[in-house]
Amino acid sequence: AIEEIIKDNKLLQAGYDEGIIDFFTTQLHIWIQKIKLRGNSFFNKDDVYNLENDYKSSHPSWYFTRLNSLIMSFLEKLCKLELLEKKIEKSEENEEVIYYRWTEQATIKTEMTLDTESVFQSQFLSNFIEFENLLRVTYEDIFKEKKLNQRPSLVQMIKSLNEVGIDLMRSIKTRGEYVLEPIIDLRNRIVHGETITLQDLDNAHMYDNHLKRVRDYLNEEYTYWILKEHLSYFNYSVRRPVPLETGSNYTFDYEALHDTNDKSPGIVFSVRNYGNVNAGSFKSFIFATLEALNQYRKTSSKPIYLVFIFLETNMSSSKRKMLEDAITNRYPHLESIIMTLFIPKNQDFSKRQTISTALDNLLEKVSKTERVRNILQ
Secondary structure, eight states: OHHHHHHHTTSTTTTOOHHHHHHHHHHHHHHHHHHHHTTTSOEEHHHHOOHHHHOOSOOOHHHHHHHHHHHHHHHHHHHHTTSEEEEEEEOTTSOEEEEEEEOTTSOOOOSOOHHHHHHHHHHHHHHHHHHHHHHHHHHHHHTTTSOOOSOOOHHHHHHHHHHTTOOSTTTOEETTEEOHHHHHHHHHHHHTTOOOOHHHHHHHHHHHHHHHHHHHHHHHHHHHHHHHHHHGGGTEEEESOBOOSSSOOOOBSEEEEESSOTTSOEEEEEEEEGGGOOHHHHHHHHHHHHHHHHHHHHHOSSOEEEEEEEEEEOTTOTHHHHHHHIIIIIOGGGGGGEEEEEEESOTTSOHHHHHHHHHHHHHHHHOOOHHHHHHHO
């Protein structure tokens, strides 16, 4: 199948150097090993080829286009050979996601070797460490006024965050069960050298996806906390969601309204995890948000401003241009009332400071209340 894919994509006839051909051929062999390691579990393309996680080094941009073409051709080839079956499900953004799994015609190993087990554990722990780092940064920022004389445990941080409304334990629910607790249990058993079963290894694949969702939830809830905390100084209350009275099903994520001054401008927020949204979904999200803002302004008795907050951004992404073009070409009359914040995926980057400073700048620009001016001064 690999040999046929190379020929079908005309890699050997494209005039590439041998080293480049070897690079693409190597990726195909790496992908097939990843698929083998999935066992009998369903997986999607991102589990095998993930641009953000797997190719962070500086490759020429055309490599990524070719890699994406290769992985899709490869998966379709394995389906045609009836080695893989596929099913289509709807994502939270209502887009179709294709999942694959080995068919009965494919004979794969069910006994894990030590090396394979180590690969599974290493990948799972790597994802868990990323989650724990985000958790600790969030915890230390929210509770920085307290004297943190000792390093709190994972469970202690989760309990403390629950006290301020960020309930991680109940954040992700699958088949009626909350899944963060068994994820933490597996992590503890791995780091303490306890026996890991085949079922644990199979669950680790599923837990990787759950951990991504928990990180997204933590990111968004932390952002919500920052908005509430900072804007409360200016007598603004932040609520969610904001139902529109225009017949649209779309809602903004949050809205900030002044508690006492009905003429003070309102601020609506749309928050998205930048890295997890593909180009098609991102475009749909942008146009839906801009049209919702357009309609909301027509029914509101006060000025309305929109703040986009994109979390875990890839600073070189072409999505920025897509956003700029959408505003400039389709909604130029909204340009002056839109602010966009890109929050990079960097533990040393202060999300709280960035958002707070941006809100100060916005209020200084639009607010006419004496209290707001005094606080900003």
